Amino acid sequence: MANQAAQQPVIGVDLGGTKILAAVVDGQSRILGRAKKKTKAERGPLDVLARMSLTIQEAIESSGVSFKEVAAIGVGSPGPLDPRTGVVVVAPNLGWKNVNVKATLEGEFHLPAFIENDVNVGTLAEHRLGAGQGVSSLVGIFVGTGIGGGIILDGRLYRGMNCTAGEIGHMVIQEGGPLCSCGRQGCLEALASRTAIGRMIQEEIQKGKKSAITSLVKNVNGQIKSRALAAALSEEDKVVTGALKKSAYYLGVAVAGLINFLNPEMIVLGGGVVEANEDFYLAEVQKTAVDFAFPQASQGVRIVPARLGDDAGVLGAALVARMNLDEQTAEMLPRAAQLVE
Amino acid sequence: MANQAAQQPVIGVDLGGTKILAAVVDGQSRILGRAKKKTKAERGPLDVLARMSLTIQEAIESSGVSFKEVAAIGVGSPGPLDPRTGVVVVAPNLGWKNVNVKATLEGEFHLPAFIENDVNVGTLAEHRLGAGQGVSSLVGIFVGTGIGGGIILDGRLYRGMNCTAGEIGHMVIQEGGPLCSCGRQGCLEALASRTAIGRMIQEEIQKGKKSAITSLVKNVNGQIKSRALAAALSEEDKVVTGALKKSAYYLGVAVAGLINFLNPEMIVLGGGVVEANEDFYLAEVQKTAVDFAFPQASQGVRIVPARLGDDAGVLGAALVARMNLDEQTAEMLPRAAQLVE
Numbered sequence: 001m002a003n004q005a006a007q008q009p010v011i012g013v014d015l016g017g018t019k020i021l022a023a024v025v026d027g028q029s030r031i032l033g034r035a036k037k038k039t040k041a042e043r044g045p046l047d048v049l050a051r052m053s054l055t056i057q058e059a060i061e062s063s064g065v066s067f068k069e070v071a072a073i074g075v076g077s078p079g080p081l082d083p084r085t086g087v088v089v090v091a092p093n094l095g096w097k098n099v100n101v102k103a104t105l106e107g108e109f110h111l112p113a114f115i116e117n118d119v120n121v122g123t124l125a126e127h128r129l130g131a132g133q134g135v136s137s138l139v140g141i142f143v144g145t146g147i148g149g150g151i152i153l154d155g156r157l158y159r160g161m162n163c164t165a166g167e168i169g170h171m172v173i174q175e176g177g178p179l180c181s182c183g184r185q186g187c188l189e190a191l192a193s194r195t196a197i198g199r200m201i202q203e204e205i206q207k208g209k210k211s212a213i214t215s216l217v218k219n220v221n222g223q224i225k226s227r228a229l230a231a232a233l234s235e236e237d238k239v240v241t242g243a244l245k246k247s248a249y250y251l252g253v254a255v256a257g258l259i260n261f262l263n264p265e266m267i268v269l270g271g272g273v274v275e276a277n278e279d280f281y282l283a284e285v286q287k288t289a290v291d292f293a294f295p296q297a298s299q300g301v302r303i304v305p306a307r308l309g310d311d312a313g314v315l316g317a318a319l320v321a322r323m324n325l326d327e328q329t330a331e332m333l334p335r336a337a338q339l340v341e
Numbered sequence: 342m343a344n345q346a347a348q349q350p351v352i353g354v355d356l357g358g359t360k361i362l363a364a365v366v367d368g369q370s371r372i373l374g375r376a377k378k379k380t381k382a383e384r385g386p387l388d389v390l391a392r393m394s395l396t397i398q399e400a401i402e403s404s405g406v407s408f409k410e411v412a413a414i415g416v417g418s419p420g421p422l423d424p425r426t427g428v429v430v431v432a433p434n435l436g437w438k439n440v441n442v443k444a445t446l447e448g449e450f451h452l453p454a455f456i457e458n459d460v461n462v463g464t465l466a467e468h469r470l471g472a473g474q475g476v477s478s479l480v481g482i483f484v485g486t487g488i489g490g491g492i493i494l495d496g497r498l499y500r501g502m503n504c505t506a507g508e509i510g511h512m513v514i515q516e517g518g519p520l521c522s523c524g525r526q527g528c529l530e531a532l533a534s535r536t537a538i539g540r541m542i543q544e545e546i547q548k549g550k551k552s553a554i555t556s557l558v559k560n561v562n563g564q565i566k567s568r569a570l571a572a573a574l575s576e577e578d579k580v581v582t583g584a585l586k587k588s589a590y591y592l593g594v595a596v597a598g599l600i601n602f603l604n605p606e607m608i609v610l611g612g613g614v615v616e617a618n619e620d621f622y623l624a625e626v627q628k629t630a631v632d633f634a635f636p637q638a639s640q641g642v643r644i645v646p647a648r649l650g651d652d653a654g655v656l657g658a659a660l661v662a663r664m665n666l667d668e669q670t671a672e673m674l675p676r677a678a679q680l681v682e
Contacts, residue, residue: 080635080637080638089637090637137501137502149602151603153494153499154495158494159604160478160603160604160605160638161478161604161605161606161641161642162604162637162638162639162640162641162642163604164601164604164635164637164638165602165603165604166602167601167602167604167635167638168601168602170598170601170635171512171598171601171602172514172594172595172597172598172633173513173514173515173516174515174516174517174527175514175515175518175532175591175594176515177516182635184633186515191516250516253513253516254513256513257511257512257513260505260508260509260511260512261490261506261507261508261509261512262492262501262506262603263500263501263502263503263504263505263506263508264501264502265502292513292525294421294505294508294511294523296421296430296431296503296505297421297501297503297505297508298503299503300502300503301502301503
């Protein structure tokens with residue numbers, strides 16, 4: 001049953017540690033207008049929320065859509081967060097604790113607003129609009145400064161009991177291994193994230209190995225951008241190639257574990273590290289995953305790159321808005337009407 | 342809608358590497374009769390299937406139920422297997438490859454027969470009749486010679502794309518760690534199974550440590566039974582206590598990963614190693630899991646012992662028979678009837 005809200009434009013917001021993106025998205029998931037601002041998280045939550053409102057307003061202006069036509073707002077935010085209450089419980093990269101994004105936006109715009117974990121949002125976007133269209137079960141894994149994941153089961157986002165499902169970055173795959181940002185040792189994130197890749201490169205350079213990376217970045221001891229890694233890889237730099245290979249190997253071991261344990265149809269790999277070095281990185285992950293998974297389990301399972309790039313965030317957030325809106329509408333309908341398709 | 346088959350008795354068979362158990366189970370999951378035979382896997386699949394038939398016949402005789410009343414047969418078998426075709430694809434502990442259990446039993450008894458992975462069967466039984474009643478999502482983990490697992494999501498058995506879901510024993514948690522029976526290194530099974538516990542004990546004894554276990558078992562280099570481990574634990578034997586503690590620690594690390602990644606409501610721990618040493622072992626697993634999981638993720642997640650013991654196999658197999666029968670009945674009904682509850 002088509003309902004009117006399904007055709008109205010919605011707002012998708014991608015709230016990141018460094019930038020806020022907003023887009024006006026129509027019923028066919030086309031972007032009608034967009035805007036972008038720096039997050040400036042150091043100024044505190046109130047300031048960030050005000051900048052988010054401004055970004056939304058600018059996106060609406062740039063779209064040519066009138067504000068009255070907009071049906072809802074969806075926000076992808078770092079978490080853990082509670083989609084039911086709209087509260088971001090903790091977001092270390094924003095310095096946030098218990099910030100109610102939903103209430104703030106609803107108060108400001110007088111529109112229904114919904115929040116969802118940013119990695120879930122990206123996974124949802126890849127499932128509905130990107131690499132995973134038509135697939136029943138998939139795991140999205142995004143490798144950047146950290147490693148996050150999202151799960152689609154039976155065609156729907158799977159959140160788990162406390163809405164934390166998908167946290168693959170903090171599964172231990174090398175007990176006793178390197179210290180993780182979470183305080184434990186040997187998590188996937190501590191072995192395969194861009195932070196881990198940087199650490200491996202620094203260790204090699206400290207051992208006296210030469211690397212092109214030292215001339216590609218200002219400070220090799222800071223965060224090394226994915227693009228610099230890609231440049232060094234294309235120069236066949238041994239230190240960077242070796243570190244990327246190790247990262248892909250550890251990710252492959254984790255992916256094999258997922259194939260054995262959750263046995264999804266598809267694994268979608270995204271995030272800066274994957275995107276910047278796609279062919280090389282993907283091949284390494286695939287090789288290791290096939291090697292470590294049971295042949296019986298891995299048969300036919302596809303390991304593919306994410307397709308939507310930077311737009312995954314706003315498109316997925318718009319999907320979250322639309323899906324929540326549809327659910328609310330469905331709840332208001334008499335039960336008989338729900339049975340008719 | 343109550344249907345007649347739901348009240349008729351069914352047969353549940355637990356096909357193990359050393360013994361075959363069969364039971365006649367009524368619509369309220371009460372066991373009306375049972376029988377048991379040695380598997381004698383070394384005699385080959387035809388012989389084992391013949392012994393399975395005999396066990397089923399004996400169980401029916403002991404139950405007082407007439408054969409005509411029996412509605413279906415369910416079998417829990419080692420796998421991987423394909424529940425759709427009824428073929429056990431590979432079962433190393435039986436020495437089986439591509440054995441069609443379903444076709445054999447249906448030909449013999451002229452009754453619908455269904456097979457399911459033995460660990461899935463145990464998980465299903467604990468969910469419907471044991472520790473996990475009323476829970477929406479849980480992971481069952483069974484620690485014996487090997488380690489197997491099963492997954493319940495949204496109240497139903499989750500099988501995954503190739504019906505291998507649940508294989509937690511072959512998730513790597515110590516990359517580069519001890520060799521596993523699967524040929525890889527550092528799988529949970531290689532760190533926490535009874536086989537791994539035995540290896541740890543042997544290593545300590547070879548180093549010259551003294552242990553009560555040497556007087557409790559004939560051959561400390563063979564498989565050490567769970568009961569012997571329990572006896573040594575109750576004598577506060579340091580070598581055995583240490584090995585059990587390590588096993589529980591590694592299992593706790595894996596459980597924490599599941600809590601972060603799948604975020605189920607409950608983890609049910611069963612199998613010989615857990616049952617024989619329940620209080621000690623469970624406390625160690627719980628401590629480690631809480632320590633390694635995100636507080637946000639583990640909040641309210643229960644880690645509990647399995648309740649059904651040896652009966653889980655036949656009761657779960659009977660459930661498999663009944664559920665498949667219900668599905669078949671539902672498929673034969675006109676579509677409108679399915680929408681009415």
